[in-house]
Amino acid sequence: MKKRQYNSKIQKASLEIDLFGNEHENFTRNLENLMMTIQESFCSNLRCPTRVKESQQRTININPPHEIPHRDLIQLAVDELFCSKLELCEEYGCDGWREFSQRVFCHGPPPFVILNMQQWKSEELAYVPYYLGLSDHKYLLEGATLFNKEEHHYSAAFQIDGYWMHYDGLRNVNLILLNKPPEFLLLSSLVYVRAAEK
């Protein structure tokens, strides 16, 4: 097969994701400013040492839910990160309640999102959703970065014209067609691209 550069659909937004030869760190670091989110929180206790807080995140780190619900785990974890919530304040000596606002994107909903999946166990990833609802937009699965523990090495899987391809820079035949979606046993990140507006 002729090796050719993979150009994502998000080129339309004057951006290009290059999944070839990227290690996870380089891959996300160049793009993370676009994915920056902010969440404010406010403690109910007048004597709280830090009543108002702002939490900025440059990467979208989602954690596996504590209970196993019937719903899609990844969507649930994304919802949990972005939704408003009320929690006990964690400031030392404070017994107030801390109210968190909705988490929002600092620069508006980005044309793509990269979910950091390193906290997830392989069995929790049996079902990777093709669609993700985020910040009132629909995102479509574009690809994934995979980590090989033994070789300490990253590779990428992505869909192109409806087929799954796997790219591994260490192999002689480094681009292969997968007959079915890859098993994300060592998933590092998921890449979703914003669907076109209706």
Ligand SMILES: [Zn+2]
């Ligand atoms: Zn407090």
